[in-house]
Amino acid sequence: MSSNAGAEARPELSDALSGEELARWYWTLAELTALARELGVPRGGGKVALTERLRAALDGVAPPAAPPRTRSVGRQLTAPVSGSTVIPESQRCSQVLREYFRREIGPCFHFDAHMRTFVAEGAGRTLADAVAHWHITRQAAAQLQEIGSQFELNRFLRDWHAEHPAGRRTEALAAWRAHRDRPRDPAAG
Numbered sequence: 001m002s003s004n005a006g007a008e009a010r011p012e013l014s015d016a017l018s019g020e021e022l023a024r025w026y027w028t029l030a031e032l033t034a035l036a037r038e039l040g041v042p043r044g045g046g047k048v049a050l051t052e053r054l055r056a057a058l059d060g061v062a063p064p065a066a067p068p069r070t071r072s073v074g075r076q077l078t079a080p081v082s083g084s085t086v087i088p089e090s091q092r093c094s095q096v097l098r099e100y101f102r103r104e105i106g107p108c109f110h111f112d113a114h115m116r117t118f119v120a121e122g123a124g125r126t127l128a129d130a131v132a133h134w135h136i137t138r139q140a141a142a143q144l145q146e147i148g149s150q151f152e153l154n155r156f157l158r159d160w161h162a163e164h165p166a167g168r169r170t171e172a173l174a175a176w177r178a179h180r181d182r183p184r185d186p187a188a189g
Helices: 019-023 029-039 047-059 095-105 113-121 127-136 152-163 169-180
Strands: none
Touching (some): 019 047, 113 127, 152 169
């Protein structure tokens, strides 16, 4: 007898599902976007917001209020930039900034949470201030960071590798596929 006897199989993603049933299973953003297109549900926003809109549509209730759209209307920095360049309001983590930081910090530079926050909230400060911030935050950046709920695969892989330190990538991905094909408690997210 198979060890999977009696195990629930993931249903087909369709408008026949209830919102609760949708939430019980793992769906990729591409799958959710296709269903949203079919149902005429707005497809913008992240996976969590899209799932909530789909749940509401499947259950025939009003969708959750959409957060107001914010567009960066300010100008973005263009090359060339220097340490004295001031970060404008609504600056994005752009290729111009990445190139500057790689020149100043080295090839190890990457936009981590500390730097993304600094750029987003650093209007009026200089790129030299940003470089100093990078160096000051390296110890904190080396600590284990919270992985957002929208990055479910990343969270699963980190936890799996912690439990199986000698495990191979192929084993981890096979475990992920098995995990995502099992139902979950919708209240757990």
